[in-house]
Amino acid sequence: MVGITSYGGYIPRYRLSRMVIVQNMAWYFPVIMAVAQGEKSVANWDEDAISMAVAAAYDCATGKDRKQIDGVYLASTTLPFADRLNSDIVATALNTAEEGVTCSDFTGSLKSATTAAISALEAVQAGSKNNVLVAASDQRGTKMATMYEMFLGDGAAALLFGRDNVIAEFKGHLSLSCDFVDHYKACGQRADYTWEERWVRDEGYAKIIPKTIAAFLKKHNMAIGDFDKVIFPCYFKREHANIAKKLGIDSSKVQDNMYEICGDTGSAHPFVMFISALEEAKPGDKILLASFGQGCDVLHFEVTDKIKDFKGPIGIKGSLANRAELTSYQRYAKFRDLIVADLGIRGEANPNTSLTTLWRNRKMLLGLVGGKCKKCGTPQFPASPVCVKPDCNAVREMEDYEFADRPGKVMMYTGDMLSASVDPPAVYGLVNFDDGGRMFVDFTDCILEQTKVGLPIKMSFRRRYKDAMRGISGYFWKAIPQVKA
């Protein structure tokens, strides 16, 4: 049986009420008031498509042996690198094997996630791959006071495809490809160029999705009524319902487009909606998943008995529950580089990224792999030639030791107003890992006033810097203090 063996989700913690955008920007473009329902998810300033993909991928790999993953595909239209395999950064962060692993970026369209899923499933079906992880992630840039600023949210989701312990069996698919350009983004551009919404809605979503679904049903000799859940993106709330009606789907069987709770998460959105459906699914449920973007992919899955025992991931539901309201539009605008605030001369320091250093230390920097002394068993970060334990000091006895998903606690910390930061104060400190090991590390997704010595922490892969001069984003891990609500 070939299908989904795990899923993971990541919706960033910050949510921006669309009314906050209206209050700040409706003077410029009052039309945005018409779509001001609910809130959208907003990536923190240190997040991007890659970092969110890593979060979703780690969630997806909960309880799985990451060394068994032999394919990592990344789907996104907002990849930081045009030439450097973005998916390989995700794979290195996951600390997968290098030999025998295929990484690939799927990009250029909002349906890239479903296309990547089809490729992964075909590779597993063909027997050439065993466990392919497909992460989809988007952090789409928008201009101020635009409909897209209202529509779009940030997020990521990941699916693991394989043959063992399948929770949703892959039953078939059909794709339609056509150069329908409702929006586009040229290489190097930050925001999309968009065409008239009425046309996008009526000639795009309302025609292409039903047409592809109809073709799928015909090919597989099925009826829409055979499905327990039908999933397709469309950020026009009313048109989403109209398409369902047009297809003859009972409204209870249409997966919500999540407009009010996070907005359209781009490439990730078909997965985000699909995982939301899986989180509620029962054995035997037939699910139809469709995407949209220069055509449409339609995939059919049937939920298995294994879903009953499947637990572990935080998923979409869990990450939606981890919510903090971003009440300041200015702060959001600063996070997205829409406004310029002075970092000060201290912030001008801009050494380049040593690619030799990065290569030699890729496991440490991207995978948060430290060392464990084979002589005394002391975990330490980073791994070094001589063991740090005073009465051990064994030489060259380190074995790899992953810190990324280990629990720890805040040992000491500060909130630094002097440090050049996008979101001051810069909170950082020392953390102790429960199983041993100590790290000097930035904190994120926290506020100083809630940070305390002894709080549990969770490590999170983040963009540590963005070097605009040389066009490189650097990544490392940060600690998130787990403040209880």
Place this chain on the structure above:
Amino acid sequence: MATGIRDKVAIIGMGCTKFGERWDVGAEELMVEAFGECLEDAGIEKNDIQAAWFGSCFDEINVGKSALPVSMALRFPNISVTRVENFCASGTEAFRGAVYAVASGAYDICLAIGAEKLKDIGYGGLPEFSAAMGTLNGLWFPNATAPGCFAMLASGYATKYGIDMKDLKNAMAHVSAKSHANGALNPKAHLRKPVTEERILNAPMIAYPLGLFDCCGVSDGSACAIVTTPEIAKKLGKKDFVTVKALQLALSNGEELQYGAWQGDHFVTTSKASSEAYKEAGIKNPREEISMMEVHDCFSITELVTMEDLHISERGKAPKDIMDGVFDLDGKVPCQVDGGLKCFGHPIGASGLRMLYEMYLQLHGRAGERQIQDPKYGLTHNLGGFPMMNVCSVAVIGKYA
């Protein structure tokens, strides 16, 4: 068998510029100023100096790398000059170089000089350290500043001893108020205004819980010392001169940063260096025997915690000693007599030598309004780096007996 440095080297001259925002002069002028005073004090000629050690830290905003800037500024006759850098202990490192050179018998008379021109950087405070920590650390260390790193110590100390942050802040405020009072008496100090504890407590936050007045000034300045053997000092007609009693350096080995034993409440290095220094100097009970101290009060919390690692205060008792006035100018062990880094200022490469300069003046009874009665031993202490990875120097000087 090593016998230590006690009484093997005499300080026969010292000099120190006014510290502060010396907008009008460069590092060369500062060195000439300090060296002139020092040479006059020693009563020797420039050509009597056989070798020199130069301490500076931020070479990119100072005079640049190597010891050439000293050799050229002071126009030495092609003698050996060595630049040393060891974070905030750089000035004391220069002193160590000169002292050990004399003690070894390789040279008769040596110079230690430190200089830093920090106010040419364009902003207050020091640069972020992450970029100065090497190519790899630059890719993962937080963009930490000095106040941020030492602020962390306050959270560690408060946790260890179960002290309310408000009470700890009160003791820290007294540390700064005392140094401001002392600095006001010192014409060479950078900051010369007394400040109330109330104002200190209400100052803007720099790095929680350190406010503006919990942080030392960053300054331009230079200081130097001329050292020789006691025998030569006598031959030069020096009477009642000052000798080095102890000179110790201790460096972190990564244990605090990476291993679980340290609790973030003290300085491992200071504890070690001071114990070694007392042994070297023959001091049994530092609280009773040390007459005065200049410690590395880069931040109020650093000074507070250092009192325990110098074994002057018992563990967990520094806040009480501070509030009891033990370290005030009229207290049992006056500390930061010249205003400290807090008010005299902190041109990194010069700071260690500046501390020795104050102890030297006090031992000779030349400290003016802030003169302490009959001091026997003066202790200086530098701490470079961060609480969890640092370089610590401790020196003790006193009259040659």
